[in-house]
Amino acid sequence: xxxxxxxxxxxxxxxxxxxxxxxxxxxxxxxxxxxxxxxxxxxxxxxxxxxxxxxxxxxxxxxxxxxxxxxxxxxxxxxxxxxxxxxxxxxxxxxxxxxxxxxxxxxxxxxxxxxxxxxxxxxxxxxxxxxxxxxxxxxxxx
Amino acid sequence: xxxxxxxxxxxxxxxxxxxxxxxxxxxxxxxxxxxxxxxxxxxxxxxxxxxxxxxxxxxxxxxxxxxxxxxxxxxxxxxxxxxxxxxxxxxxxxxxxxxxxxxxxxxxxxxxxxxxxxxxxxxxxxxxxxxxxxxxxxxxxx
DNA sequence: GTTATTGTAACTACAATGGTTACAGGTGGT
DNA sequence: ACCACCTGTAACCATTGTAGTTACAATAAC
Numbered sequence: 001x002x003x004x005x006x007x008x009x010x011x012x013x014x015x016x017x018x019x020x021x022x023x024x025x026x027x028x029x030x031x032x033x034x035x036x037x038x039x040x041x042x043x044x045x046x047x048x049x050x051x052x053x054x055x056x057x058x059x060x061x062x063x064x065x066x067x068x069x070x071x072x073x074x075x076x077x078x079x080x081x082x083x084x085x086x087x088x089x090x091x092x093x094x095x096x097x098x099x100x101x102x103x104x105x106x107x108x109x110x111x112x113x114x115x116x117x118x119x120x121x122x123x124x125x126x127x128x129x130x131x132x133x134x135x136x137x138x139x140x141x142x
Numbered sequence: 143x144x145x146x147x148x149x150x151x152x153x154x155x156x157x158x159x160x161x162x163x164x165x166x167x168x169x170x171x172x173x174x175x176x177x178x179x180x181x182x183x184x185x186x187x188x189x190x191x192x193x194x195x196x197x198x199x200x201x202x203x204x205x206x207x208x209x210x211x212x213x214x215x216x217x218x219x220x221x222x223x224x225x226x227x228x229x230x231x232x233x234x235x236x237x238x239x240x241x242x243x244x245x246x247x248x249x250x251x252x253x254x255x256x257x258x259x260x261x262x263x264x265x266x267x268x269x270x271x272x273x274x275x276x277x278x279x280x281x282x283x284x
Numbered sequence: 285g286t287t288a289t290t291g292t293a294a295c296t297a298c299a300a301t302g303g304t305t306a307c308a309g310g311t312g313g314t
Numbered sequence: 315a316c317c318a319c320c321t322g323t324a325a326c327c328a329t330t331g332t333a334g335t336t337a338c339a340a341t342a343a344c
Contacts, residue, residue, distance in 0.1 A: 059342030201311030
């Protein structure tokens with residue numbers, strides 16, 4: 001299955017928080033841009049807050065970036081909203097038969113390969129900062 | 143969510159088909175090694191067959207590798223069993239608001255980044271052949 | 285204090301997955 | 315030709331993750 005759209009929504013939110021940093025970024029306003037329900041936005045912001053990417057406060061307009069956009073990369077965001085623990089993008093099958101030479105060793109073998117593939121993906125995400133995303137968004141708007 | 147365990151099961155099956163190429167690889171036998179239901183095995187073999195990685199025939203013990211293990215890499219296997227079309231490991235959110243500068247351009251921006259990350263992962267998978275997997279399995283058995 | 289907004293719980297609908305049973309149809313040995 | 319075995323596939327179920335929605339107590343700003 002594919003990676004949840006929370007990731008895309010989270011990037012959208014963060015970009016909006018920076019671009020509209022002068023305005024009041026209520027969950028309803030953000031939901032209007034993302035085109036979803038305000039509660040969905042609040043849930044994602046909650047995850048971003050727990051990860052230390054945004055500061056939140058109850059009451060009015062309570063979210064803002066916790067760091068400058070240059071210091072937030074997409075791997076930070078990915079990890080914040082992807083609740084699967086790191087190293088588990090790929091799922092191994094459980095309990096292969098230990099009496100079989102394949103079953104006995106397959107998990108260790110796969111783990112190595114899976115970790116490499118996952119790391120390669122994450123390294124690409126880590127290369128891209130929120131800064132660059134925002135630049136690209138604004139540029140596209142001309 | 144994580145990538146379905148069909149991928150791990152498929153690799154297991156292919157390795158077993160090669161290692162036990164002298165024996166009768168019935169779906170029940172393979173299921174014993176993978177530790178699942180024979181129908182699950184037949185389903186995965188069906189996908190591998192459609193992708194041209196194995197030859198299958200109804201009746202007894204009907205699956206064998208269609209190519210030598212050196213000519214099968216894990217990206218082949220991944221694509222065979224992952225029914226999501228390529229380029230959609232990451233899901234974008236639909237219908238962002240076109241009236242908003244962020245909503246208007248976010249999809250194009252994300253598409254580029256997502257494709258890069260996905261490609262990086264797939265390149266790692268493409269580097270690993272079934273040959274190497276089998277070597278690693280057999281080596282671990284000593 | 286009143287109003288607007290957040291944080292969170294609860295519920296629903298939906299899709300993907302993996303396990304299971306069932307069975308029609310093909311294969312190979314005798 | 316017969317028979318035992320196996321495949322391919324459909325159908326169904328339970329589980330899980332996701333996203334949308336309603337509701338509401340708690341909190342901040344004015």
